[in-house]
Each structure stands twice: as structure tokens, then as C-alpha cells.
Amino acid sequence: MRGILGRLVPDDAAIRTGLRxxxxxxxxxxxxLVAxxxxxxxxxxxxxxxxxxxxDLADERIRVAQRMYEAGRTQAFGVKVDDPDIPGDLMEKVAEGRRATYVSEGAHGVPDIWAAVPLKDGRVLSLHTRFTxxxxxxxxxxxxxxxIGSIAVVLGGSALGVLIGGQLSGRLRKAAAAANRVAKGETDVRVRDAIGGxxxxxxxxxxxxxDAMADALQQRLEAERRVTADIAHELxxxxxxxxxxxxxxxxxxxxELVLDRAKAMRTLVEDVLEVARLDGASERAELQDIMLGEFVARRVAAKDAGIAVRVIHESEVTTxxxxxxxxxxxxxANAARHGKPPIEVSVEGRVIRVRDHxxxxxxxxxxxxxxxFRTGRSDRSGVGHGLGLTIAAGQARVLGARLTFRNVRPAGxxxxxxxxxxxxxxxxxEHAPTNTGSFPMMPLSSG
Structure with a gap:
């Protein structure tokens, strides 16, 4: 069901709202609703x-008027005898010989209050007043x-929701940021410490x-790394x-076939050991100042003189x-194995690009x-062990560099x-890592 919904509503098109x-x-x-x-x-x-x-007031008045009427006075409280405007429902109750009151809807929505009582002579004494x-x-x-109270309740509830939701969403954002740092390989990050509170x-x-999942995963990865390193070392x-x-x-x-396979096995063992060392995060760079364009041109020429190197902008780097x-x-090697010639190398400032066709x-x-070890027909020609680019990415991390990959397509x-x-x-x-793996502090200019 999650997959179906994900296809129907892409993540980029989904409406994102804050928890608060x-x-x-x-x-x-x-x-x-409550208000x-x-x-x-x-x-x-x-x-x-x-x-x-x-x-109740009309009933009390009609009783007093009844006593006064029987005493010979009929103008008390504006009462009437046999008023033709008496509502029919009230007349039905009076016909039963009972004193009764009745409320009807008057003009402009103001209720009319009626009270009536049967007299001894068979006539009906009634009182008609309006809602005061x-x-x-x-x-x-x-x-x-x-x-006003309802509006105040809604506004107060909204403010309370923003306050409570802000605190909760803030903690969740901190937890998400810490979890992302853990996913990027920062093993010393603790999500519980990050959210505080x-x-x-x-x-x-x-x-x-x-945190428990990250610890268990780290322990498992470390155990796998040790096993891999031990196996490669023993081999x-x-x-x-x-x-x-x-x-x-x-x-x-x-x-020749035996030598070729034996050399390939030795290379694989050495690569596995190197990957294990890089995974251990114990590798440190031994820094030197070099002219990057000149260095790349010399190394590429020694590797393959047929590869052209273009130095767009020379730069001195510490690496x-x-x-x-x-x-x-x-x-x-990856370009030669999986790509097609010509292979082109360019140096522009601190950036090195390797392209094949x-x-x-x-x-x-x-x-x-x-x-x-992820290879297959989708991985270019499908040969190799998938360690070359893994080692390149690991060594780039030791250098404090960033290695990216993209494909070249026609414009548009x-x-x-x-x-x-x-x-x-x-x-x-711009600033290479030190031999402790950290980055140097830039001195503040004096004056």
C-alpha cells in the first residue's frame, strides 16, 4: 500500500506541513467545536x-386577574374576555377546564406569552404579553x-497548539538531523543527546x-570489517x-593463465585489505605541497602516454x-575498463575531471x-569486483576531498x-586535513 501511494503521489509533489x-x-x-x-x-x-x-409570571397574573374579574373588576393587567386571537392550542387546553400558558413566535422573532383560564360563566379570560x-x-x-468567548477559545487553542507543536517538532527536527549525521558515518553522534530536554x-x-540501532549496526559493520580484513590478511x-x-x-x-589469475587474486586481496583499512577510519593523510596540474600530467603520462591531460588553471595544493x-x-583504470576512448583528464584549480566516452x-x-562487489551488466561492461571506485571514494575521504560521478548527455x-x-x-x-584527521584552524590576521 505504501508503494502504491508513493507512486500515485510523488514525494516532491506531496504537500508538506509542519507538525506545529x-x-x-x-x-x-x-x-x-466545543465552543x-x-x-x-x-x-x-x-x-x-x-x-x-x-x-410563570403570566400564570400568576392570570390568576390574580381571575380573582379580580370574579370580584367585578375586568381591566386588571390588560386581560381580555373571549379574545379571538387566542392560539388554537391554548384554547384546546382551556376547553378541558384547565388554566394554561402558551408561547408563540411573534413578530421579528420576539416570543409572545399567553395565559388563559376558563371562567365559571363559560367564558375565557386571557392575558397576552410579549417577551420583555x-x-x-x-x-x-x-x-x-x-x-467572544468562542473566538478566544479558538485563538488560545491555536496558540497552545503552536507552542506544543513547536517544541515537539523542534525535538523531532533535532532527532532527524542527528540521525542524518549518523547515516553519513559520524559514529560519535547520539540522537538522544542531540534532542536534549x-x-x-x-x-x-x-x-x-x-541510537541502539546505530550501535548495533556499527558493531555489525565493524565485525564484518574485521572478518574481511582477517580473511584477506590470511590469504x-x-x-x-x-x-x-x-x-x-x-x-x-x-x-601465463596461472600467473594472470594469481596476480588478479593478489590484487583483489590487497584491495580488500585497503578497503578494510579505509573503513576503519584510522587512515591519515601525509601532506605535501604540490602543483596539482604538473603532478597529474606526470602521473598520467607515466600510467598511459596516450591519455591527454589539459591544465586549465594551475594551482598549488596541500595533499x-x-x-x-x-x-x-x-x-x-575504471574509465579504461568500462568506458571507451578517448579518455580525457583536465585540471582546473583544485578540481580534477576524468572523462571517457x-x-x-x-x-x-x-x-x-x-x-x-556490486557489478553486473548495468555497471558498464560488468567486469571487475567493484572495489576500484570504492577505494577511490575512501581515499578521497581521507584527503578531505569530494568525489562525484555523472553521465554526459546531449543538451536538453x-x-x-x-x-x-x-x-x-x-x-x-581548500584546507587539507591534518595527520589527526581534523582540519587546521585558520589564523586570525593581526591588526
């Missing part, structure tokens, strides 16, 4: 109470007070779960012996020449970066159009 505004809207909506319900209840209760008081102006004013003032809630449970001696023994075989095609050479040679990098590599061409080549770009930092 969702909470604020929810609290404001609930507050509005409206209470206002209606209070309004109706007050109206019914005031009408009941008016009916004072009562109407009281109801109007009450309605205004209820409206004194009050414990579900966010702390989530943070502790993420070095027999592989070296195998290569030495192969060199003692008599010349011929079988000997580890051995590791830089390793990155450069791995990029050239092959089918381009696979989408998995562009999306996720290099991954060891859609994604399904085949690439016209692949470009690997090494961005050397």
Missing part, C-alpha cells in the same frame, strides 16, 4: 429559563459574550531506539606462495601525493555512490537517451 501547524489546527478545530456546542447549550438553556420565568425588551437585551448580550516523551523512546601468504610457484613453471600458455595518485589511477555510469552508482536530452560518456570529478579541499 497540524497540532494547532487540530486543537483550534476541537476548541471551535459552538457549549454556546448553543448555554443559549438554549438561558432562553428556556427566561421563557419559563415569563410563563430587557430579556431580549439580556439574550443579545449573552450571545455576544458567547461569540528534561521532560521525557515518545521522542526520547524513538531517539534511544535509533596474502598462500596467494604470494601461489604466485611464486607459478613463476617457476615452464614458459607456455598454461603458465597526500600517494593517496591522490591512488585515486587518479583507479579513476583511469563509454555508456556512462549505472543509475545505482549515480544514486547511491560506489559499492564494493531526456533521461532515457543513452549517455555519451562518464565523468568522475575530484574536488580537493
Amino acid at each position: 501547524w497540524k497540532l494547532s489546527a487540530a486543537i483550534a478545530l476541537v476548541g471551535a 459552538i456546542a457549549l454556546s448553543l447549550v448555554v443559549h438554549n438553556a438561558a432562553r428556556v429559563s427566561m421563557l419559563d420565568n415569563s410563563r 425588551d430587557r430579556g431580549a437585551d439580556v439574550m443579545k448580550d449573552l450571545d455576544q459574550a458567547l461569540i 528534561v521532560v521525557r516523551d515518545e521522542t526520547d523512546d524513538l531517539a534511544r531506539a535509533v 596474502r601468504t598462500p596467494v604470494t606462495g601461489l604466485l611464486t610457484a607459478a613463476e617457476l613453471l615452464p614458459p607456455g600458455r598454461p603458465t 597526500d601525493p600517494r593517496r591522490l595518485e591512488r585515486v587518479l589511477f583507479n579513476l583511469l 563509454g555508456p556512462g555510469f549505472p543509475e545505482e552508482l549515480l544514486a547511491e555512490g560506489p559499492s564494493r 536530452a531526456p533521461e532515457h537517451v543513452p549517455a555519451e560518456g562518464a565523468v568522475a570529478v575530484l574536488w580537493l579541499p
Whole structure:
């Protein structure tokens, strides 16, 4: 179901709202509903109470008027005898011989209060009054007070929602930022410490779960790294012996095949060991000042004189020449193995670009970066062990550099159009890391 919804509504097109505004809207909506319900209840209760008081007053007056009428006075309280305007429902009750009151809707929505009583001579004595102006004013003032109170409740609920939601969303944002740092390889980051706070809630449970997951994953990766390093280390001696023994075989095609496979195995073992060392984050750069364009031109010429090097802008950099050479040679080897000639190398300031004219990098590599032992037909020609670019990326991290990959397509061409080549770009930092892995502090200028 998640996949279906993800396809129907892309993440980029989804409406993104903050948690604080969702909470604020929810609290404001609930507050509005409660305020409206209470206002209606209070309004109706007050109206019914005031009408009941008016009916009681009319009933008391009609009783007094009845006694006065029987005593010979008929003008008390404006009562009438056999009033033709008496409502029919009230007349039905009076016909049963009962004294009764009745409320009808008058002009302009003001209730009319009726009271009637049967007389001994068979006639009907009735009293007709309207809802007092004072009562109407009281109801109007009450309605205004209820409206103002409802608005205050909604605004207060919104402010409370923003406050509570802001605190919660702030903690979640801190947790997300810390989790992203953990995902990028910062093993010393603790999500629980990042969110802070004194009050414990579900966010702390989530943070502790993420920390536990990160610790378990780190332990597992470290165990795998140690196992890989141990296996590769143990293989070095027999592989070296195998290569030495192969060199003692008599010349011929079988000997060449054995030597070729033995050398390939030795290279694989050395690469696995290098990857294990890079994963251990214990490698440190040995820095020197070099002219980058001159260095790249010399190294590429020694590797393959047929590769053209173009120095657009020369720059002096502080870096580890051995590791830089390793990155450069791995990029050239990858271009030669998976791409097509011509292979072009350019140097512009602190940026080195290696381009070939092959089918381009696979989408998995562009999306996720290099991954060891991930090869296949989608990975260019599908040969190799997937360690060359992994080592290049690891050595770039030791140098404090950034290694990016992209495919070259015609201008304005859609994604399904085949690439016209692949470009690997090494961005050397302005300030190289020290031998402790940190970056030097820039001295403040005096004066």
C-alpha cells in the first residue's frame, strides 16, 4: 500500500506541513467545536429559563386577574374576555377546564406569552404579553459574550497548539538531523543527546531506539570489517606462495593463465585489505605541497602516454601525493575498463575531471555512490569486483576531498537517451586535513 501511494503521489509533489501547524489546527478545530456546542447549550438553556420565568409570571397574573374579574373588576393587567386571537392550542387546553400558558413566535422573532383560564360563566379570560425588551437585551448580550468567548477559545487553542507543536517538532527536527549525521558515518553522534530536554516523551523512546540501532549496526559493520580484513590478511601468504610457484613453471600458455589469475587474486586481496583499512577510519593523510596540474600530467603520462591531460588553471595544493595518485589511477583504470576512448583528464584549480566516452555510469552508482562487489551488466561492461571506485571514494575521504560521478548527455536530452560518456570529478579541499584527521584552524590576521 505504501508503494502504491508513493507512486500515485510523488514525494516532491506531496504537500508538506509542519507538525506545529497540524497540532494547532487540530486543537483550534476541537476548541471551535466545543465552543459552538457549549454556546448553543448555554443559549438554549438561558432562553428556556427566561421563557419559563415569563410563563410563570403570566400564570400568576392570570390568576390574580381571575380573582379580580370574579370580584367585578375586568381591566386588571390588560386581560381580555373571549379574545379571538387566542392560539388554537391554548384554547384546546382551556376547553378541558384547565388554566394554561402558551408561547408563540411573534413578530421579528420576539416570543409572545399567553395565559388563559376558563371562567365559571363559560367564558375565557386571557392575558397576552410579549417577551420583555430587557430579556431580549439580556439574550443579545449573552450571545455576544458567547461569540467572544468562542473566538478566544479558538485563538488560545491555536496558540497552545503552536507552542506544543513547536517544541515537539523542534525535538523531532533535532532527532532527524542527528540521525542524518549518523547515516553519513559520524559514529560519535547520539540522537538522544542531540534532542536534549528534561521532560521525557515518545521522542526520547524513538531517539534511544535509533541510537541502539546505530550501535548495533556499527558493531555489525565493524565485525564484518574485521572478518574481511582477517580473511584477506590470511590469504596474502598462500596467494604470494601461489604466485611464486607459478613463476617457476615452464614458459607456455598454461603458465601465463596461472600467473594472470594469481596476480588478479593478489590484487583483489590487497584491495580488500585497503578497503578494510579505509573503513576503519584510522587512515591519515601525509601532506605535501604540490602543483596539482604538473603532478597529474606526470602521473598520467607515466600510467598511459596516450591519455591527454589539459591544465586549465594551475594551482598549488596541500595533499597526500600517494593517496591522490591512488585515486587518479583507479579513476583511469575504471574509465579504461568500462568506458571507451578517448579518455580525457583536465585540471582546473583544485578540481580534477576524468572523462571517457563509454555508456556512462549505472543509475545505482549515480544514486547511491560506489559499492564494493556490486557489478553486473548495468555497471558498464560488468567486469571487475567493484572495489576500484570504492577505494577511490575512501581515499578521497581521507584527503578531505569530494568525489562525484555523472553521465554526459546531449543538451536538453531526456533521461532515457543513452549517455555519451562518464565523468568522475575530484574536488580537493581548500584546507587539507591534518595527520589527526581534523582540519587546521585558520589564523586570525593581526591588526
